[in-house]
Amino acid sequence: MGVIHVTDRAGQRHTLEAIEGWRVMEIIRDWGLPIEGLCGGACECATCHVFVDEAWLDKLYPPTEEEEDQLDTVVTKPNSRLSCQILWTPELDGLEVTLAPTGN
Amino acid sequence: MTDHIETDVVIIGAGPVGLFAVFELGLLDIKCHLVDILPKVGGQCAELYPEKPIYDIPGFPMVTGQGLVDNLMAQIDPFHPTFHFNEMVESLESIGTPEAPRFRVKTSENGTTFECKAVVIAAGGGSFLPKKPPIDNIEAYEGTSVFYAVRKMEMFRDKKILIVGGGDSALDWTVNLQPIAKRLTLLHRRDAFRAAPHTVEKMRSLVASGDMDLHLGQVSSLKGENHVLSGAVIRKDDGSEFTVDCDVMLPFFGLTMKLGPIADWGLNLHENLIPVDTEKFETNVPGIFAIGDINTYPGKLKLILSGFHEGALAAQKIHRYVYPEKKLLFQYTTSSSSLQKKLGVAA
Numbered sequence: 001m002g003v004i005h006v007t008d009r010a011g012q013r014h015t016l017e018a019i020e021g022w023r024v025m026e027i028i029r030d031w032g033l034p035i036e037g038l039c040g041g042a043c044e045c046a047t048c049h050v051f052v053d054e055a056w057l058d059k060l061y062p063p064t065e066e067e068e069d070q071l072d073t074v075v076t077k078p079n080s081r082l083s084c085q086i087l088w089t090p091e092l093d094g095l096e097v098t099l100a101p102t103g104n
Numbered sequence: 105m106t107d108h109i110e111t112d113v114v115i116i117g118a119g120p121v122g123l124f125a126v127f128e129l130g131l132l133d134i135k136c137h138l139v140d141i142l143p144k145v146g147g148q149c150a151e152l153y154p155e156k157p158i159y160d161i162p163g164f165p166m167v168t169g170q171g172l173v174d175n176l177m178a179q180i181d182p183f184h185p186t187f188h189f190n191e192m193v194e195s196l197e198s199i200g201t202p203e204a205p206r207f208r209v210k211t212s213e214n215g216t217t218f219e220c221k222a223v224v225i226a227a228g229g230g231s232f233l234p235k236k237p238p239i240d241n242i243e244a245y246e247g248t249s250v251f252y253a254v255r256k257m258e259m260f261r262d263k264k265i266l267i268v269g270g271g272d273s274a275l276d277w278t279v280n281l282q283p284i285a286k287r288l289t290l291l292h293r294r295d296a297f298r299a300a301p302h303t304v305e306k307m308r309s310l311v312a313s314g315d316m317d318l319h320l321g322q323v324s325s326l327k328g329e330n331h332v333l334s335g336a337v338i339r340k341d342d343g344s345e346f347t348v349d350c351d352v353m354l355p356f357f358g359l360t361m362k363l364g365p366i367a368d369w370g371l372n373l374h375e376n377l378i379p380v381d382t383e384k385f386e387t388n389v390p391g392i393f394a395i396g397d398i399n400t401y402p403g404k405l406k407l408i409l410s411g412f413h414e415g416a417l418a419a420q421k422i423h424r425y426v427y428p429e430k431k432l433l434f435q436y437t438t439s440s441s442s443l444q445k446k447l448g449v450a451a
Contacts (some may be wrong), residue, residue, distance in 0.1 A: 017443065038152075038229055038360065038361055039148070039152050039153065040406075042152070042153055042156055044152040044153050044156070045152060045360065046358075047360065067299050068294070068296070071293070072269065072270045072292070072293060072294070072298060072357075073235060073269075073271070073357045073358040074235075074237070074357065075237045075238055075239065075295050075322050076322060078341050079323075082139065100238075101238035102238055103235060103236030103237050103238045103239075103242070
């Protein structure tokens with residue numbers, strides 16, 4: 001068992017219990033934080049866009065070309081990732097992410 | 105004023121669940137018109153994941169999103185549904201009684217008006233609309249300097265145009281608007297484009313010949329006043345910023361789904377979903393049904409197969425509104441010659 005830390009769009013930091021094998025998007029959604037995850041984790045909508053704390057970036061598998069294509073459809077920063085493409089493992093205990101803003 | 109279209113049922117949304125509802129209603133001799141904001145059938149299956157394999161459709165060990173849609177279209181073909189594409193249902197007005205419901209349904213684009221006895225909302229996550237980038241104050245410029253679609257190219261003649269994005273829309277409009285623009289700038293987050301290779305090549309040659317600009321980065325803020333844009337501040341990956349002068353900005357970030365006008369139809373909503381009962385999948389308004397991803401009830405699973413089941417049960421109740429005098433006989437397609445006749449397969 002382990003946790004992830006998620007900062008919401010109001011700046012509030014939440015510590016969520018994580019489950020091995022779940023996507024980070026699914027963990028965030030399951031705890032009821034506002035993440036849309038419209039396509040259900042198929043890497044087709046970019047509505048689970050998060051900013052990953054710099055210290056953690058290198059510990060993640062790099063984005064696939066498919067994820068890069070989806071990131072093209074949102075306003076990114078260099079630490080942008082889609083949380084549906086991050087599978088949580090115990091090595092990611094303490095992972096720190098921030099929910100990206102969404103347009104209206 | 106245009107004449108209205110008279111039909112039994114208007115189905116809002118032509119995704120897999122809306123399409124299968126045509127089948128279940130058709131078996132009960134109920135005629136349907138379908139309205140969808142997309143230019144084609146299939147909803148999310150066709151728009152978001154046409155090539156993705158789906159493994160949990162009963163009877164199909166594997167089918168792609170588009171494959172499922174194609175099969176559904178073949179399945180409902182005997183019932184000749186009428187489709188209205190590129191239209192969004194704007195208003196839904198009750199003009200009947202709870203016992204004998206009747207509705208007036210109006211769409212936005214072409215202003216089609218329907219009158220019907222029941223409405224089935226099968227709108228999934230809502231309407232597919234252009235994704236709006238989260239840029240401060242962008243709303244102030246929408247419709248005057250910021251556009252999410254090009255309706256008339258002439259509007260952009262002699263303008264300083266900033267196009268944002270790296271897909272087909274962004275690249276197509278880059279090469280199409282460049283000849284009439286005063287100056288055109290394309291902004292994308294990275295030096296890789298998802299668009300058709302020949303369009304990307306054309307853009308690159310325009311950049312090489314100095315006829316347009318390409319920048320890598322993101323819009324961080326907008327400059328302008330009185331709803332008129334004068335420039336966009338661009339942030340590069342290294343954190344440095346610069347300004348691109350522009351009169352108009354065209355962000356092409358693809359589509360997303362928004363509930364849209366459904367929120368204004370007097371239906372109970374729970375977190376942007378429509379609560380229904382699990383016997384008839386009817387909303388709080390008699391005669392308005394909600395099936396598929398847009399509804400909610402205890403135990404709801406957002407699966408395509410749930411939507412198929414919901415459509416079948418909704419059809420039973422709709423039959424009572426459309427044919428109040430008729431008793432509904434429950435029949436199987438395997439054995440009923442009358443159902444087989446409707447399907448065009450009677451011996």
